[in-house]
Amino acid sequence: MRTFNWLAMNGKFTILVALVALTVSACGFHLRGQTPLPERVKTLILTSQSGSANFDRTLRSELAKAGVTLVSKDDTSADLKDILELKVNTLASSDTVLARNSTTNDVTQIQRTLSSSYFIRDESGQSLYGPRNIETSSVLTNQDAEESTKSAYNIQEMERLSEQLAKQLVYDLAYAPL
Numbered sequence: 001m002r003t004f005n006w007l008a009m010n011g012k013f014t015i016l017v018a019l020v021a022l023t024v025s026a027c028g029f030h031l032r033g034q035t036p037l038p039e040r041v042k043t044l045i046l047t048s049q050s051g052s053a054n055f056d057r058t059l060r061s062e063l064a065k066a067g068v069t070l071v072s073k074d075d076t077s078a079d080l081k082d083i084l085e086l087k088v089n090t091l092a093s094s095d096t097v098l099a100r101n102s103t104t105n106d107v108t109q110i111q112r113t114l115s116s117s118y119f120i121r122d123e124s125g126q127s128l129y130g131p132r133n134i135e136t137s138s139v140l141t142n143q144d145a146e147e148s149t150k151s152a153y154n155i156q157e158m159e160r161l162s163e164q165l166a167k168q169l170v171y172d173l174a175y176a177p178l
Contacts, residue, residue, distance in 0.1 A: 035174035036067075041120065043069045045085040050116060052091050054159045058166035059088070066170050081123060084178070088118045088169070089131075091162070098139065106144040112154075113137040114161040118169060120176060129176045136164040 044063070048056050063070060071083060092115050099109035114137070119130025138161055142153050 035171065037170075037174050038176055038178045040178040041084060041086075041173060041176060042067060043071060043083050044120075045073050045080070045083055046070050046088075047073075047085055048088040050088050050091045052162050055091060055162035055166050058163045059169060062166050062170040066174075084120050084122060084128065086118060086120055086173075089116055091116045091165070093158070093161075101144055104144075108141070108144045110140050110143055111137055112140050112157065112161065114158070114165050116165065116169075120173075120178070129178060132172060134165060134168050134172060136161055136168060 096111045115135035117131040
């Protein structure tokens with residue numbers, strides 16, 4: 001009798017999971033994976049004025065993972081005709097105070113937003129795509145900790161935000177109508 005109840009319950013569970021999966025797929029949901037980039041951006045000149053070495057390093061890595069070959073403007077051996085340029089502007093960060101200590105009024109939690117814009121232009125300098133704005137944010141706690149602890153934590157979080165922003169740029173680039 002117990003075996004039959006378990007099988008009946010297991011069968012209902014399987015049907016429920018299948019129904020949820022069909023419903024989710026019918027509405028167009030799909031997991032975000034590596035979206036292929038347009039062929040036109042498979043070879044790029046990268047000009048970054050981000051001001052963040054971590055962002056630039058992660059961006060180069062993410063572009064390479066996506067199959068993009070980066071060439072230098074100064075490369076005299078390469079034919080730069082018809083090679084597009086990806087230009088990234090300066091990163092900007094802003095903080096919004098979310099919480100304060102009730103007794104000392106010290107800031108305990110902030111939301112940090114990191115943003116930038118980029119565009120793709122042709123060899124004549126004409127913009128073909130963009131400017132596109134990208135941004136990411138994170139809630140930073142421990143803002144009332146010792147200064148050295150707070151500083152190390154904030155630097156680590158800024159590096160993480162820079163990496164997220166670089167990944168977001170490459171993801172957004174996949175939808176460039178080029």
